[in-house]
Amino acid sequence: MTEPAFPRVRPRRLRSTPALRRATAEARLHPAQLTLPLFVGEGLTAPKPISSMPGVVQHSLDSLRAEIARAAEAGIGGVMLFGIPEHKDAEGSGATDPDGILNIATRLAVVEAGDALVVQTDLCLDEFTDHGHCGVLDADGRVDNDASLERYRDMAVAQAEAGSQMLGLSAMMDGQVAAARDALDVAGRSDVALLAYTAKYASAFYGPFREAVQSSLQGDRRTYQLDPANRREGLRETLLDVEEGADIVMVKPAMSYLDVLADTAAASPVPVWAYQVSGEYAMIEAAAANGWIDRERAILESLVGLRRAGAEGLLTYWAIEVAGWLRGRPSASGVLPVGAY
Template identity: 45%
Template structure:
């Protein structure tokens, strides 16, 4: 019976070079964006317990860290600020001398070629921890927040941001930011939209990392993870409003959404491997139950196979270090 088989898939798996010849998906550092945490109140690097291997960097060390990332081959960074000047509306984000603007300027001054894609949101800068203006009914007011997002976007662009990553999940935010940028002459500044950002338990380590003192939850404005079709509407709206890249966040639990989005759009698709996804692998590897390199590689290939062109991952720096040491993750 076996001699009658016309096609044997194992023929293309019989040795390493044949497997390389027919490999459908791969990635390199040009597919990866590195998030970086900058704390304006620190004097020395502070490891983040919930994200082993990741630290908050003092503002005074940012330029040196950017040099290190550049020398490892990393070309794309997404800075997040840990502010010590919080208020009810996050006004420090549109201050030209505020933390957001200073971070962007420092990176561009040190490495002008580095592509800087700052997070555009308010949760790290507000005293209540929400992503916008909280009104008298204790709701996040969508349209007031849009006004402030426009101001924040322009401040980041003035500081030298190459692209913005708005993550507040306000209705109409991409259109408002695009209009604000264009009105000020920043037509070349791109938008990497957090198009589908689910209200997820996987953000837990991030909230610890940035000292987000959230009162309540974000289920009223972040996408409901029960609903796939509704989530895709979010992405379609962002594309129609002028987004340049569409991102799904988190990644691993939502590969079906990544695939469906890839099939619906011609724009680049990004995925964010968030803190909880990173921490699961890291803690399991520390416990000796997973091979860390192989697990990271397999996970990122899963994102690519699902249709992602770009991956935001806390593993980016470590991947660069592994590649520098051995040239490969597997």
């Protein structure tokens, strides 16, 4: 009898064909896991390109309606709406105005989406304040946490009345989830879900987003967003938000915080999402435009990495395009995704 050849254990056997790779993939993508962020500009009559995010625009109400239809046809899970008003003030009054751009866009989106999409709205003041912060300021120019909560309570009810099915609490004020949950319950809107941006870091990767929402911010948000050096603090914020009534928790940004995402997924009793932010989008698009990386493979790899780390839902500006690939439509290169995709 001859001795068996060395090595006997050969992991490569399961990588040898596309079919085997698909059958043994540990992380998978599905269109329903994807949410598309959408920007809507007040007063626009046509889409306005965002230079730092090629392919992404500020929508007019008409183009928003068309994009909602595309999203529904693509089979993605939902859309997250951001409103950009023409006029801003210190209190961000446009955020609670029933006829403000975000609430108008929400009503339109709900009608267009029907039951095909979860219509979600960003609950934050930064797009609406002339100082660009996510809350109101005190007499010394500091963000007033508790006064901001009162504004969020009003925003929560206004967005719910406009038809939003899920409120994206993105401001990182202490107690924001409890404040919004209480306001909704008192208003008889306990049906509206809360998506807590539970571990939102003070990141350099938000740069293109500032252009997208025409941010007025001077300075930074380090007194309320998390320090990029802190891992445990992200988990602490998650547990607090769950205790306060969050229905879903989210880590933002995504790619540079995979450890925080994995920690959150391991500990959270509610679904965990991740936001693939503007800077991540812009980097991949820029590198691909220069021919330095394969665009389609990089996009898919970045999303699968987030799923592998524990994200059950993904906010990504590529949602519609990726959904098409997943449903068997060729990418620009003519290559269909294989393996884990």
